[in-house]
Amino acid sequence: MISKKMQQQIKDGTVIRAMFQEGKAMAKEFGAENVYDFSLGNPMTPVPAEFNQAVIDAVKTETSLELHGYMDNAGYPETRQAVAEDLNRRFGTEFEGKHIVMTVGAAGALNVVFKTLLDPGDEVLAFAPYFGEYRGYVANHQGILREVQPDTETFQPDLADFEAKITESTKAVIINNPVNPTGVIYSAETIRKMADILRKKQEAYGKEIYLVSDEPYRELAYDGNEVPFLTKYYDNTFVTYSFSKSLSIPGERIGYIAACPKMADCSQAVSGLSVANRILGFVNAPSLMQKALVASMGAKTDVGYYDRNRQLIYGSLTELGFTCAKPQGAFYLWIKSPDAEEKKFVEAAKKYHLLLVGGTTFSCPGYVRLAYCVSYEMIQRSLPAFEKLAKEYHLA
Amino acid sequence: MISKKMQQQIKDGTVIRAMFQEGKAMAKEFGAENVYDFSLGNPMTPVPAEFNQAVIDAVKTETSLELHGYMDNAGYPETRQAVAEDLNRRFGTEFEGKHIVMTVGAAGALNVVFKTLLDPGDEVLAFAPYFGEYRGYVANHQGILREVQPDTETFQPDLADFEAKITESTKAVIINNPVNPTGVIYSAETIRKMADILRKKQEAYGKEIYLVSDEPYRELAYDGNEVPFLTKYYDNTFVTYSFSKSLSIPGERIGYIAACPKMADCSQAVSGLSVANRILGFVNAPSLMQKALVASMGAKTDVGYYDRNRQLIYGSLTELGFTCAKPQGAFYLWIKSPDAEEKKFVEAAKKYHLLLVGGTTFSCPGYVRLAYCVSYEMIQRSLPAFEKLAKEYHLA
Numbered sequence: 012m013i014s015k016k017m018q019q020q021i022k023d024g025t026v027i028r029a030m031f032q033e034g035k036a037m038a039k040e041f042g043a044e045n046v047y048d049f050s051l052g053n054p055m056t057p058v059p060a061e062f063n064q065a066v067i068d069a070v071k072t073e074t075s076l077e078l079h080g081y082m083d084n085a086g087y088p089e090t091r092q093a094v095a096e097d098l099n100r101r102f103g104t105e106f107e108g109k110h111i112v113m114t115v116g117a118a119g120a121l122n123v124v125f126k127t128l129l130d131p132g133d134e135v136l137a138f139a140p141y142f143g144e145y146r147g148y149v150a151n152h153q154g155i156l157r158e159v160q161p162d163t164e165t166f167q168p169d170l171a172d173f174e175a176k177i178t179e180s181t182k183a184v185i186i187n188n189p190v191n192p193t194g195v196i197y198s199a200e201t202i203r204k205m206a207d208i209l210r211k212k213q214e215a216y217g218k219e220i221y222l223v224s225d226e227p228y229r230e231l232a233y234d235g236n237e238v239p240f241l242t243k244y245y246d247n248t249f250v251t252y253s254f255s256k257s258l259s260i261p262g263e264r265i266g267y268i269a270a271c272p273k274m275a276d277c278s279q280a281v282s283g284l285s286v287a288n289r290i291l292g293f294v295n296a297p298s299l300m301q302k303a304l305v306a307s308m309g310a311k312t313d314v315g316y317y318d319r320n321r322q323l324i325y326g327s328l329t330e331l332g333f334t335c336a337k338p339q340g341a342f343y344l345w346i347k348s349p350d351a352e353e354k355k356f357v358e359a360a361k362k363y364h365l366l367l368v369g370g371t372t373f374s375c376p377g378y379v380r381l382a383y384c385v386s387y388e389m390i391q392r393s394l395p396a397f398e399k400l401a402k403e404y405h406l407a
Numbered sequence: 408m409i410s411k412k413m414q415q416q417i418k419d420g421t422v423i424r425a426m427f428q429e430g431k432a433m434a435k436e437f438g439a440e441n442v443y444d445f446s447l448g449n450p451m452t453p454v455p456a457e458f459n460q461a462v463i464d465a466v467k468t469e470t471s472l473e474l475h476g477y478m479d480n481a482g483y484p485e486t487r488q489a490v491a492e493d494l495n496r497r498f499g500t501e502f503e504g505k506h507i508v509m510t511v512g513a514a515g516a517l518n519v520v521f522k523t524l525l526d527p528g529d530e531v532l533a534f535a536p537y538f539g540e541y542r543g544y545v546a547n548h549q550g551i552l553r554e555v556q557p558d559t560e561t562f563q564p565d566l567a568d569f570e571a572k573i574t575e576s577t578k579a580v581i582i583n584n585p586v587n588p589t590g591v592i593y594s595a596e597t598i599r600k601m602a603d604i605l606r607k608k609q610e611a612y613g614k615e616i617y618l619v620s621d622e623p624y625r626e627l628a629y630d631g632n633e634v635p636f637l638t639k640y641y642d643n644t645f646v647t648y649s650f651s652k653s654l655s656i657p658g659e660r661i662g663y664i665a666a667c668p669k670m671a672d673c674s675q676a677v678s679g680l681s682v683a684n685r686i687l688g689f690v691n692a693p694s695l696m697q698k699a700l701v702a703s704m705g706a707k708t709d710v711g712y713y714d715r716n717r718q719l720i721y722g723s724l725t726e727l728g729f730t731c732a733k734p735q736g737a738f739y740l741w742i743k744s745p746d747a748e749e750k751k752f753v754e755a756a757k758k759y760h761l762l763l764v765g766g767t768t769f770s771c772p773g774y775v776r777l778a779y780c781v782s783y784e785m786i787q788r789s790l791p792a793f794e795k796l797a798k799e800y801h802l803a
Contacts, residue, residue, distance in 0.1 A: 259475060
């Protein structure tokens with residue numbers, strides 16, 4: 012038998028897999044065009060042509076050893092340098108290549124950071140609602156995830172509860188901005204207050220508390236909203252990033268960690284990240300992708316596509332009487348369940364072939380998440396189904 | 408401060424990094440052509456042209472979503488199928504795509520297997536000398552690595568000590584064939600006896616004990632030696648593989664796990680592997696590489712290159728009076744230290760600009776490892792230095 016822990020994790024994962032299977036079965040029964048799967052956050056805009064060209068150019072011009080060989084576990088020096096310069100140009104930061112570690116996506120980056128930071132029993136705070144995978148990432152390294160309760164008015168972090176939940180066991184705080192699942196962006200004001208609390212608690216406990224920022228949706232910000240860059244607010248910060256969304260390449264598994272140059276013992280921390288990258292079995296971020304990035308840094312997929320979807324779905328659903336958090340970034344819409352039991356609402360939606368994910372997955376029951384990284388046409392086709400769902404719940 | 412565990416791991420990693428830095432410093436002082444770095448196992452033969460062409464073709468012909476998007480955590484169905492068919496064709500096995508999980512290299516594969524199998528305190532046996540990274544891979548998942556003592560006559564596993572060390576806490580046994588660092592191939596005879604012992608112990612303890620085979624060097628076998636395919640000998644077997652060596656693409660991080668169809672609860676085990684791939688932050692093996700593999704399955708770099716190196720270095724060093732295990736596979740030569748203290752021998756070699764790795768790293772003091780995945784010309788240039796080293800130790 013496999014491990015008891017894994018047997019439990021397989022069971023825990025069953026809900027989303029079951030929905031995936033159900034969606035496939037529905038598509039078979041009713042036709043793919045009549046099933047509206049809003050459950051998955053799979054980017055679907057085209058990869059920028061310059062990125063694909065950079066891949067081809069690298070294969071044609073670089074030697075095998077240079078292109079496909081081992082490099083330092085932290086990545087190619089030129090890729091780390093290119094990331095540092097790109098960040099400095101955009102955010103006025105002062106990164107050097109030595110502060111950047113290239114990773115196997117943001118999921119890899121987060122595991123590398125937690126492996127570097129956590130001793131058994133160390134606590135990591137997360138603001139509900141949050142991406143459920145964080146529970147696994149923290150548990151992988153014997154940390155304990157503690158939840159800060161949601162502020163269901165604004166879906167900004169509840170800073171009073173945050174302050175109350177920091178203890179001398181708190182080693183890190185994870186934030187995700189823009190937020191999956193709410194689509195909200197934590198404001199500069201919020202981040203400033205959060206940083207003040209963290210500094211106060213660091214002093215009170217005489218220890219470092221690290222801010223870990225998960226930012227795969229950074230470029231997906233709408234209506235001129237800005238996503239604060241955290242190293243400007245708090246020194247003990249690791250920014251983790253994935254090119255999955257900005258370049259539409261989630262399958263390639265390429266991202267990075269940027270360690271704030273002013274953090275405590277920064278050079279030791281980066282050594283730790285590099286060792287963790289190796290020991291966890293990533294070894295290094297995929298080499299061809301690292302090379303292609305250097306030549307196409309700054310390339311971006313069409314984020315306007317998601318904005319158009321956002322406006323259509325948010326406008327239509329609020330008009331139908333659904334209560335939604337106003338999405339400012341990412342590609343998710345956070346809908347208040349009109350049913351006291353969110354599970355029943357998810358089931359009711361399925362009757363109309365609408366697939367949504369319940370908020371319990373994100374530690375925030377009573378809500379559902381809709382991923383609008385789908386075709387505009389699918390959203391259009393789905394609207395009559397939402398209308399029927401609204402009628403069933405007697406919404407305005 | 409980062410975690411105490413990681414601070415220790417950074418210290419533990421210092422020896423090899425120090426050697427790497429020392430090599431660079433020596434190259435600067437004496438000229439790169441006068442420094443003979445045999446310390447790293449970095450493949451250096453060219454990538455097969457058909458593989459690079461398959462990469463370019465995939466980028467030019469596939470849609471973004473299909474080429475760079477998310478797929479099932481276990482990999483693309485066509486890639487899993489292609490691996491299964493390739494194994495069946497070569498080894499007469501009966502894999503289907505559903506028994507294969509694509510991974511981020513063999514290091515990723517091993518971590519995924521251990522995450523799936525181990526509960527805290529479970530023991531994993533490894534045969535000394537072994538690849539030192541296994542210690543970290545097992546510890547990542549709270550397992551305990553126990554060593555089986557080396558048989559310094561043959562460097563085949565010491566099966567008596569193996570049998571004695573299996574306890575009711577034993578969950579898995581890791582073998583690496585051909586072996587890094589000795590270059591020896593465990594014979595079919597050895598594997599058959601090992602499997603008999605395991606079956607006996609499974610029955611005695613009324614539990615499964617898994618064999619985990621790490622096979623990145625499978626294709627590097629010389630003199631007509633065959634590498635036994637383990638699922639034919641023992642049912643509870645996971646074979647982990649990397650294309651790093653056969654295609655010379657270690658930087659790309661692409662490999663797989665093949666779960667023996669006859670293992671206990673195979674379908675649950677594969678579900679576990681898939682969940683582990685996701686939770687550990689790999690999510691999936693890099694997508695473009697998976698696509699390129701389908702079109703170029705069976706492509707192979709020039710392994711004859713390593714064979715030529717092997718003959719030169721083994722022939723020359725034994726002639727100079729060094730005692731070496733006869734290398735049958737991989738690209739390593741295992742040399743008995745003529746100094747009672749291997750560290751002193753490593754230091755003596757450095758005087759002649761020869762960089763070798765001490766056997767203590769592989770839990771087998773008194774030996775050193777030489778990696779001959781270097782240019783033939785470098786080996787030729789290094790021979791006078793070895794001659795001086797042999798003279799210093801008054802070898803025959």
